[in-house]
Amino acid sequence: MIPRDTHLHIGSLLFEGIDQIDLTGPFEVLSRIPNSTYRIYGKTSAPVRDLKGLLLTPDATLGDAPPLDVLHVPGGRGQEALMDDAEVLGWIAQQAASASSIFSVCTGALLCGAAGLLKGRRATTHWASFHLLPFFGAIPINERVVVDGAWIFAAGVTAGIDGALRLAAELRGDEAAQAIQLHMVYAPEPPFNAGTPETAPAAIVAQARQSARDLTAKRERTAQRIAAKLDIPVPTQVHPMSSTAEEPLATNEGLSALPPGWPAYRDFTKPTL
Amino acid sequence: MIPRDTHLHIGSLLFEGIDQIDLTGPFEVLSRIPNSTYRIYGKTSAPVRDLKGLLLTPDATLGDAPPLDVLHVPGGRGQEALMDDAEVLGWIAQQAASASSIFSVCTGALLCGAAGLLKGRRATTHWASFHLLPFFGAIPINERVVVDGAWIFAAGVTAGIDGALRLAAELRGDEAAQAIQLHMVYAPEPPFNAGTPETAPAAIVAQARQSARDLTAKRERTAQRIAAKLDIPVPTQVHPMSSTAEEPLATNEGLSALPPGWPAYRDFTKPTL
Numbered sequence: 001m002i003p004r005d006t007h008l009h010i011g012s013l014l015f016e017g018i019d020q021i022d023l024t025g026p027f028e029v030l031s032r033i034p035n036s037t038y039r040i041y042g043k044t045s046a047p048v049r050d051l052k053g054l055l056l057t058p059d060a061t062l063g064d065a066p067p068l069d070v071l072h073v074p075g076g077r078g079q080e081a082l083m084d085d086a087e088v089l090g091w092i093a094q095q096a097a098s099a100s101s102i103f104s105v106c107t108g109a110l111l112c113g114a115a116g117l118l119k120g121r122r123a124t125t126h127w128a129s130f131h132l133l134p135f136f137g138a139i140p141i142n143e144r145v146v147v148d149g150a151w152i153f154a155a156g157v158t159a160g161i162d163g164a165l166r167l168a169a170e171l172r173g174d175e176a177a178q179a180i181q182l183h184m185v186y187a188p189e190p191p192f193n194a195g196t197p198e199t200a201p202a203a204i205v206a207q208a209r210q211s212a213r214d215l216t217a218k219r220e221r222t223a224q225r226i227a228a229k230l231d232i233p234v235p236t237q238v239h240p241m242s243s244t245a246e247e248p249l250a251t252n253e254g255l256s257a258l259p260p261g262w263p264a265y266r267d268f269t270k271p272t273l
Numbered sequence: 274m275i276p277r278d279t280h281l282h283i284g285s286l287l288f289e290g291i292d293q294i295d296l297t298g299p300f301e302v303l304s305r306i307p308n309s310t311y312r313i314y315g316k317t318s319a320p321v322r323d324l325k326g327l328l329l330t331p332d333a334t335l336g337d338a339p340p341l342d343v344l345h346v347p348g349g350r351g352q353e354a355l356m357d358d359a360e361v362l363g364w365i366a367q368q369a370a371s372a373s374s375i376f377s378v379c380t381g382a383l384l385c386g387a388a389g390l391l392k393g394r395r396a397t398t399h400w401a402s403f404h405l406l407p408f409f410g411a412i413p414i415n416e417r418v419v420v421d422g423a424w425i426f427a428a429g430v431t432a433g434i435d436g437a438l439r440l441a442a443e444l445r446g447d448e449a450a451q452a453i454q455l456h457m458v459y460a461p462e463p464p465f466n467a468g469t470p471e472t473a474p475a476a477i478v479a480q481a482r483q484s485a486r487d488l489t490a491k492r493e494r495t496a497q498r499i500a501a502k503l504d505i506p507v508p509t510q511v512h513p514m515s516s517t518a519e520e521p522l523a524t525n526e527g528l529s530a531l532p533p534g535w536p537a538y539r540d541f542t543k544p545t546l
Contacts, residue, residue, distance in 0.1 A: 021457070024297035024327070027432070040327075049328060052304035054297070054313075057320060075401040105475075106458075124501035127458065144462045156458030157301070160338035165464050179477050184294070185400065185429030187468030188461040189417045191438050194451035195460030204452050222539070 003174050008036035017078020020050035020093045022105045026072055029164035030137040032180045034172055041065050051077045055149050073101045075107030083222050091117040103167050104153045105160035114226050122148040126156040127197055128216055135223035137232045148231050274446050279497055281309040281495045283343040287331050290351020293323035295378045295433050302437035307445055314338050335364045345374045348380030356495050360387040376440050377426045378433035387499050389506045395421040399429040401489055408496035410505045
């Protein structure tokens with residue numbers, strides 16, 4: 001816990017093709033951390049669209065950010081386009097070096113990995129990218145929220161809410177986190193037990209595997225390339241989640257969220273900018 | 274369940290001072306309903322700020338909306354400023370009249386009530402405004418998600434995620450909702466059991482009561498005035514949640530989310546537009 005009278009600068013990274021709830025779930029918590037300033041930073045100050053079209057606007061650009069006490073790196077399909085972006089990766093690395101907490105949500109972990117920050121670190125990410133963590137030198141831990149020193153990793157998408165509340169407790173104590181949880185009326189009652197590949201109906205998991213196989217294959221190629229760049233020994237065994245395994249567990253990001261048997265309708269959701 | 278080949282028009286209301294996760298939680302679900310078009314509608318097309326400063330931009334204005342099959346009305350402190358807004362209330366009433374589903378989140382229920390739509394309806398809302406439902410002619414049901422015919426009511430804030438998944442199941446069947454739930458990796462693990470006034474530590478609930486007493490009192494006066502306007506018999510008993518009761522349970526919206534003992538720091542979060 002950081003002394004109460006130490007003012008905290010908290011910043012989230014925003015980028016085109018983010019999965020919006022990787023940002024907006026934690027926003028509800030991070031914007032309510034006592035004695036803090038919270039800002040959202042983008043490559044430019046222009047609005048971007050999340051992968052389903054929600055328009056989100058940064059408060060400021062990366063260059064405007066002060067040294068952050070808390071750095072939040074969300075994920076989503078658009079992460080893949082940033083895996084060689086020297087400006088974004090450099091910003092993440094520089095901020096992480098002096099931050100007292102780094103909070104990765106979903107495939108934000110891959111960005112942190114590409115920035116060279118995951119070597120030897122216990123980490124998690126979205127289940128469909130979980131098998132990629134060793135390519136960045138990380139030790140994969142299959143839990144919803146993983147805490148490793150200054151780092152907090154939340155697994156997929158809505159896990160960012162749970163991770164942010166854990167972060168609030170680390171920063172300001174359990175009571176501060178509980179006050180925010182009460183504000184959020186966060187006493188979830190999911191109508192189905194279908195939130196993970198282990199619990200969802202098999203046919204739905206199979207559809208999720210199938211629909212995003214291409215994106216996962218692309219991420220695997222990127223991970224292999226970055227492993228070589230960072231001089232990380234590449235895992236030799238094909239992981240059962242890999243797209244090259246017989247029963248691939250491909251990412252559900254980018255999946256159309258159609259149940260089995262539904263025709264592939266044209267995507268009527270909002271266009272990208 | 275609506276026939277698969279019936280295309281659905283889904284729309285959310287956006288307004289200044291919304292609690293952003295009342296919109297963005299459901300967004301993650303509503304933007305993935307199979308065979309649908311999902312848009313966010315504002316009084317103007319200009320960006321607005323949520324009550325903690327998140328910039329959100331409508332896709333179109335109220336007047337641009339087609340007759341919606343699904344109407345989503347979120348809440349948040351800014352709802353109070355719309356309780357006499359003829360344009361917004363008229364839009365809600367007109368859309369609700371022909372929609373096959375109406376989805377209220379948090380104090381969005383009060384807007385629906387001001388539009389005259391809650392008479393005789395089983396409903397819920399944020400716990401701090403729960404005692405106001407009878408002023409709009411509603412029957413208060415103390416559950417996280419309440420389904421009454423074409424209506425789905427989610428209680429406070431994050432309850433919108435659970436409600437949206439219930440709505441997805443009503444519209445497109447359980448498997449469609451489960452596919453979306455898997456996409457969202459929605460298998461929550463709250464770090465504390467503090468999400469409701471019944472379960473949160475007493476001192477934190479007391480702080481929540483105290484900090485937003487003024488807003489609840491204002492909402493009570495508005496509810497009384499609207500009850501008179503809509504010719505609804507006003508409840509005569511003082512509800513234990515009322516701000517005029519001895520132990521008022523005032524709203525936690527607008528609360529600073531400070532645990533007991535924290536000094537009231539200046540609000541360093543983002544300014545309003």
